Amino acid sequence: DSFRVSAYPRYGQAVVFCVLLALWGFQLLFARYKHTGHSTYPLAQFFRQVFSLAIPILIPLAFPETASEWIGTHLWLAVLVGYGLYRAKPYASLRVLLVVLALVGTAFIFVPSPVAYATPLAVLGISALIMVAEKAWRESNWNTTTLQPLLHLLPYCIAFSIGELVLLLLQPLNDTMLSAIPQVGWTAASVLWISIMASQRLSFIRHQLPTVLVIGILLAYSSALVSLVDTFIEMPNHTYVRLMIGFSGLFMGVWTYLFVNRGPWYTPEKPQRWNRHMVGYQLLWVPVYLTAFSIVGNITGALWSFFMVAQGIVLLFLALRRKSVLLNRTAVFFFGVSLLKIVFWDTRSFATVQKVLVLIGIGVLLLIGAFLFVRLRKRMEEAPTEETVARKEP
Numbered sequence: 041d042s043f044r045v046s047a048y049p050r051y052g053q054a055v056v057f058c059v060l061l062a063l064w065g066f067q068l069l070f071a072r073y074k075h076t077g078h079s080t081y082p083l084a085q086f087f088r089q090v091f092s093l094a095i096p097i098l099i100p101l102a103f104p105e106t107a108s109e110w111i112g113t114h115l116w117l118a119v120l121v122g123y124g125l126y127r128a129k130p131y132a133s134l135r136v137l138l139v140v141l142a143l144v145g146t147a148f149i150f151v152p153s154p155v156a157y158a159t160p161l162a163v164l165g166i167s168a169l170i171m172v173a174e175k176a177w178r179e180s181n182w183n184t185t186t187l188q189p190l191l192h193l194l195p196y197c198i199a200f201s202i203g204e205l206v207l208l209l210l211q212p213l214n215d216t217m218l219s220a221i222p223q224v225g226w227t228a229a230s231v232l233w234i235s236i237m238a239s240q241r242l243s244f245i246r247h248q249l250p251t252v253l254v255i256g257i258l259l260a261y262s263s264a265l266v267s268l269v270d271t272f273i274e275m276p277n278h279t280y281v282r283l284m285i286g287f288s289g290l291f292m293g294v295w296t297y298l299f300v301n302r303g304p305w306y307t308p309e310k311p312q313r314w315n316r317h318m319v320g321y322q323l324l325w326v327p328v329y330l331t332a333f334s335i336v337g338n339i340t341g342a343l344w345s346f347f348m349v350a351q352g353i354v355l356l357f358l359a360l361r362r363k364s365v366l367l368n369r370t371a372v373f374f375f376g377v378s379l380l381k382i383v384f385w386d387t388r389s390f391a392t393v394q395k396v397l398v399l400i401g402i403g404v405l406l407l408i409g410a411f412l413f414v415r416l417r418k419r420m421e422e423a424p425t426e427e428t429v430a431r432k433e434p
Contacts, residue, residue: 349375382402
């Protein structure tokens with residue numbers, strides 16, 4: 041059932057880069073018609089959704105086993121970000137930086153680094169470069185939404201480097217802590233990703249860097265604790281998975297309650313006040329990313345179908361909230377893909393009776409979901425909006 045392209049790292053990286061570039065190219069192509077009112081612009085938004093989903097699915101498949109090749113992958117992705125900045129032309133020196141990045145990325149992929157600390161430090165350096173470039177983006181008044189999905193990689197770079205640096209410093213105490221590196225990095229990445237999505241501005245990281253460092257260290261200790269317990273008790277795989285999701289969910293929930301849901305992480309020109317649907321949407325991505333990167337390791341498992349269905353449900357709620365036809369269609373796309381996967385792949389080893397029971401269960405859930413969806417849509421359409429309330433006030 042498992043499939044991992046990293047068994048053939050060079051081939052795997054080439055395949056993943058081609059797929060990501062194709063998706064990126066499609067959404068760039070369709071986005072050209074944004075200001076002309078062309079009917080293909082919704083396709084650009086659709087490809088952007090698919091592109092954002094493809095990043096957590098495809099990147100783990102291409103990860104080689106060595107850290108030096110791993111950082112090489114991220115350096116090349118930084119080159120993709122830089123190419124978009126080059127088109128915006130905020131700085132003349134950016135061309136030189138792109139060439140240097142490409143050379144360093146190639147060196148890291150094909151020449152192993154003798155110093156372990158070079159990996160996280162290099163990632164931090166690239167992240168700082170992307171931060172500076174993002175600021176130049178805003179100052180150049182260029183359309184930044186075209187490459188918005190690529191910026192999702194930034195918190196992963198920073199969080200992985202923080203977690204790995206902490207564990208490298210703790211290495212003399214216990215070598216088993218090194219096995220927790222993936223969980224530390226991707227769990228901390230979820231924290232940063234939530235923060236960025238809450239603020240809608242990458243400058244949030246610069247202002248809240250001490251808090252991010254503290255959260256990263258706490259996550260390092262929690263992941264190391266789970267790893268140590270696994271060493272002594274020899275937990276089954278499913279117990280280990282539950283513990284990791286439990287620890288992660290605890291930290292994510294506290295973080296969201298204390299910071300994201302209360303802080304003024306929005307600009308005066310465009311308020312981004314959070315409601316329970318948006319908080320739920322961000323919290324749902326935590327197990328999705330955590331599972332995709334460090335636990336499941338393959339997209340053929342039944343657990344991934346569950347997360348696709350959950351993602352479709354949240355997108356459906358957001359579609360109702362924002363009255364977005366695009367989000368509605370994207371949710372239907374998630375439901376359709378997950379349904380096909382469950383029927384033709386996840387249940388392939390089931391007996392005939394079990395398959396029939398699964399199909400009946402899916403049908404009942406779909407009927408209940410359709411009933412609740414219709415009722416909720418009716419309530420939302422009848423509920424007064426903030427604008428109508430403001431108009432009625434004298």
